[in-house]
Amino acid sequence: MPxxxxxxxxxxxxxxxxxxxxERYIEEFSEFLPLPVCMVNxxxxxxxxxxAFQDLTCYNEMEIVGKETSFLFLEKKGIKDLEEEIGSRQxxxxxEMTLLTKDGGKIPVNVSGQFRxxxxxxxxxxxxALFDVSALKKFQEELEKKVKEKTKELEGKTKELExxxxxxxxxxxxxxxxxxxxxxxxxxxxxxxxxxxxGLFLFDKENNLVLxxxxxxxxxxxxxxxxxxxxxxxxxxxxxxxxxxxxxxPEIKGIFRKELQAKESLVLEVSTIPVMGEGEKLGTLVIxxxxxxxxxxxxxxxxxxxxAAHQLRTPLxxxxxxxxxxxxxxxxxxxxxxxxxxxxxxxxxERMIALINDLLSVARIEEGRYLYKPTRADxxxxxxxxxxxxKEESKKRGIKVxxxxxxxxxxxVLIDVEKMRLAVQNLFDNAIRxxxxxxKVTVSxxxxxxxxxxxxxxxxxxxxxxxxxxxxTKFFRAANVMRMQTEGSGLGLFITKNIIEAHGGKIWFESxxxxxxxxxxxxxxxxxxxxxxxxG
Amino acid sequence: MAKKxxxxxxxxxxxxxxxxKLTVEGYExxxxxxxxxxxxxxxxxxxxxxxxxxxxxxxxxxxVMEEMQKDRxxxxxxxxxxxxxxxxxxxxxxxTLGAKDWLIKTEFDPQEVIDKIKKQIGK
Numbered sequence: 001m002p003x004x005x006x007x008x009x010x011x012x013x014x015x016x017x018x019x020x021x022x023e024r025y026i027e028e029f030s031e032f033l034p035l036p037v038c039m040v041n042x043x044x045x046x047x048x049x050x051x052a053f054q055d056l057t058c059y060n061e062m063e064i065v066g067k068e069t070s071f072l073f074l075e076k077k078g079i080k081d082l083e084e085e086i087g088s089r090q091x092x093x094x095x096e097m098t099l100l101t102k103d104g105g106k107i108p109v110n111v112s113g114q115f116r117x118x119x120x121x122x123x124x125x126x127x128x129a130l131f132d133v134s135a136l137k138k139f140q141e142e143l144e145k146k147v148k149e150k151t152k153e154l155e156g157k158t159k160e161l162e163x164x165x166x167x168x169x170x171x172x173x174x175x176x177x178x179x180x181x182x183x184x185x186x187x188x189x190x191x192x193x194x195x196x197x198x199g200l201f202l203f204d205k206e207n208n209l210v211l212x213x214x215x216x217x218x219x220x221x222x223x224x225x226x227x228x229x230x231x232x233x234x235x236x237x238x239x240x241x242x243x244x245x246x247x248x249x250p251e252i253k254g255i256f257r258k259e260l261q262a263k264e265s266l267v268l269e270v271s272t273i274p275v276m277g278e279g280e281k282l283g284t285l286v287i288x289x290x291x292x293x294x295x296x297x298x299x300x301x302x303x304x305x306x307x308a309a310h311q312l313r314t315p316l317x318x319x320x321x322x323x324x325x326x327x328x329x330x331x332x333x334x335x336x337x338x339x340x341x342x343x344x345x346x347x348x349x350e351r352m353i354a355l356i357n358d359l360l361s362v363a364r365i366e367e368g369r370y371l372y373k374p375t376r377a378d379x380x381x382x383x384x385x386x387x388x389x390x391k392e393e394s395k396k397r398g399i400k401v402x403x404x405x406x407x408x409x410x411x412x413v414l415i416d417v418e419k420m421r422l423a424v425q426n427l428f429d430n431a432i433r434x435x436x437x438x439x440k441v442t443v444s445x446x447x448x449x450x451x452x453x454x455x456x457x458x459x460x461x462x463x464x465x466x467x468x469x470x471x472x473t474k475f476f477r478a479a480n481v482m483r484m485q486t487e488g489s490g491l492g493l494f495i496t497k498n499i500i501e502a503h504g505g506k507i508w509f510e511s512x513x514x515x516x517x518x519x520x521x522x523x524x525x526x527x528x529x530x531x532x533x534x535x536g
Numbered sequence: 537m538a539k540k541x542x543x544x545x546x547x548x549x550x551x552x553x554x555x556x557k558l559t560v561e562g563y564e565x566x567x568x569x570x571x572x573x574x575x576x577x578x579x580x581x582x583x584x585x586x587x588x589x590x591x592x593x594x595x596x597x598x599x600v601m602e603e604m605q606k607d608r609x610x611x612x613x614x615x616x617x618x619x620x621x622x623x624x625x626x627x628x629x630x631x632t633l634g635a636k637d638w639l640i641k642t643e644f645d646p647q648e649v650i651d652k653i654k655k656q657i658g659k
Contacts, residue, residue, distance in 0.1 A: 310591075313620040317641030318549040324645040330557055353642045372624040418624070 036130040042123050044068050058102035074098035086113050108137040199288035207232045252284045267295045305363040309356045319349050351487055358491040365498045376412040386424045398437035404444035413523045423499040426492040427456045427519050435460035451522040462513040472497045538564040542583035544574030546592045557646040571595025585657050590619040601633035614656045
C-alpha cells in the first residue's frame with residue numbers, strides 16, 4: 001500500500017511541518033517576549049533562554065545554557081528553594097532575588113517560577129521569568145528615602161510643633177497665671193475698696209459716678225445701685241449728697257482735706273485725686289475721711305482749755321485783788337518785808353494770768369473764732385502805742401528803742417485792732433526781753449507794693465539755727481532763752497503768727513545767735529482778705 | 537446820803553474784798569449772791585448802781601440785764617459788769633443790754649473799780 005504509505009508519509013510530513021511551524025512560532029514568540037525567560041530541567045540546569053534574558057544578564061545563550069542556575073543569582077540556594085516550593089505547592093511562585101550580570105552588575109529581580117510536566121504529569125523542568133525590579137526598587141528606595149526624609153522632616157516639624165505646642169501651653173499657663181494674679185489683684189482691690197474705712201466715690205472723665213463703696217453708702221444713706229452712671233449734676237438733687245456735690249462742683253475740682261459737715265453727727269474730710277492712666281485723665285476719685293471723732297476731741301480739748309482757763313481765772317483774780325488791797329494798805333498796815341514778798345507774789349500771779357490769757361487765745365484760735373470785727377485803722381498808731389507802752393520797761397533794762405517813721409503816710413488797713421496790738425506787742429516784748437542791756441531795738445514801717453511791712457529788729461540773743469524752723473510752733477521756746485529766763489509760755493509767736501495770717505499777712509524772720517533777730521510781718525492793703533470775718 | 541451799790545456776785549472772796557473797799561470809799565453796799573437774789577435785792581434796795589458778775593448760779597448776769605430791761609424803773613439803773621471773761625462778743629452783748637462799763641477781774645484791780653464807779657455816779 002504505497003498509496004497508504006504515501007498518504008501516511010504525507011501525513012507525517014504535514015505533522016512535521018506543523019510541528020516545525022509551531023516550534024518556530026514558539027521560538028519567535030519567545031524571542032519577541034520582552035520578559036526574560038529561561039527553561040530549567042529538573043536537575044536545575046539551564047536548557048534555554050530567550051533574547052530578553054540575554055539582554056538582561058549580558059550573557060549569550062552559549063554562556064548560560066548547560067549551567068546551573070545558582071551562578072546567576074546572589075542567593076545561591078535561591079532557585080533550588082524556589083523549585084522545591086513550587087514542587088510542594090504545585091503553583092506559580094514569585095520571589096525577589098538578586099541577579100548577577102556578566103558585567104558584574106547586581107539587578108534586583110522578581111523571579112517567577114512554574115513547573116513543566118509531560119502528558120503523564122511527570123516533572124520535566126521549570127520555567128523561570130525574571131522581572132527587573134531595579135527601577136521599581138530604585139523608585140521604591142527613593143520613595144522610602146523620600147518617605148524617610150519626609151518622616152524626618154515631619155518628625156522635625158512635629159518636634160517643632162511639639163515645642164511650639166509646649167511653648168503655647170506655657171504661654172497659656174502664664175496667661176492663666178497672670179489672669180489669676182489679675183483676678184487676685186482685682187479681688188484684693190475690690191476687698192480694699194469694699195472694706196476701706198474711708199468713703200470712696202469714683203467718677204469717670206465725663207463726671208459720671210462709676211463706683212460707690214459701702215462706707216460711702218453708709219455715710220450718705222444711699223444705695224450704690226441707684227446712683228451708678230449718674231452725672232454729678234444729678235447727684236446734687238439728692239438731698240443727702242447735695243452738700244458734697246456743691247463742694248465738688250460740676251467739674252469735680254481739686255480738693256485737699258476740705259471739711260464737710262455731711263450731716264449733724266458727721267464731719268468728713270474730702271479730698272479728690274485725679275486718676276491717671278498713660279498720661280490721660282481717666283476720672284476722679286473722691287475720698288471721704290470721717291473726722292467726726294477728731295473734730296469732737298478737738299472741740300473737747302479746746303473747750304477744756306477754755307473752761308479750765310476760765311475756772312483758773314476766778315481764783316487768780318481773787319488772789320490778785322487780795323494782794324493788791326494788801327499792798328495798797330486797804331486791809332491794814334504791813335511791814336516793808338511783807339510788802340516785798342507780796343509784791344513778788346503779785347508779779348508771779350500776773351505771769352500766771354498772762355499764761356492763762358495766752359492759753360485762752362490759743363483755744364480761740366483753734367476754735368476758729370479769734371478775730372473780731374475788723375475796722376479800718378492806722379497800723380502806725382497801733383505800733384506806736386505798743387512802743388510807747390514799753391517806754392519805762394526799756395529804760396529800766398537799758399535798751400535803746402528807735403522808731404522809724406514811714407517815709408509817706410501809710411494807707412489804712414482793715415484790722416482787729418486789739419489782736420493786732422497783741423501781735424505787735426508779742427514781737428516787741430520778745431525784742432526787749434531777749435536783748436542785753438546797752439542793746440538796741442529798731443521798729444520800722446514801710447509800704448511794699450500792695451502791702452505794709454512792719455519790722456522789729458533787735459541786737460539780742462538770736463535764735464539758734466537748728467531751732468529756727470520750730471520758732472512759731474505752740475509751746476516752743478528756744479534753748480538759749482530757756483536758760484536766760486524761765487518765764488514765757490512759748491505761745492506768743494504762735495499767737496502772733498495766727499493773728500497776722502488771719503489778717504491775710506505773712507510773718508518771717510532773720511536771726512543769728514548772739515547777734516540779733518529781725519521779725520517782719522506784712523498786712524495787705526485791700527478791701528477784704530482771707531477768711532478774716534470769722535468773728536468770735 | 538451815801539450812794540447805794542448792789543453787788544451781784546457769787547465769789548465769796550470777791551464779795552468780801554469789794555465790800556470792804558467800797559465801804560471804805562463811803563458807799564452803802566448790799567449783796568446778791570446769784571442773779572435771782574440780785575434782782576430781788578434790786579427791787580427792794582433800789583440801788584444807784586449795780587456791779588454785776590456774768591457767770592453765776594441760778595441766773596447769770598445777761599439774764600439779770602434782760603429782766604432789768606423789762607422793768608421801767610430798773611432799766612434806769614447803771615450797770616458795770618465785773619467778769620472773769622471779756623470776749624468782744626460778750627462786751628457787745630452787754631452794751632446792747634444797757635451796761636455802762638465792763639471790767640475784767642484779772643486785768644483790773646479794786647482801785648480801778650472805784651474809778652469806774654465814780655465816773656458813773658460820783659461819790
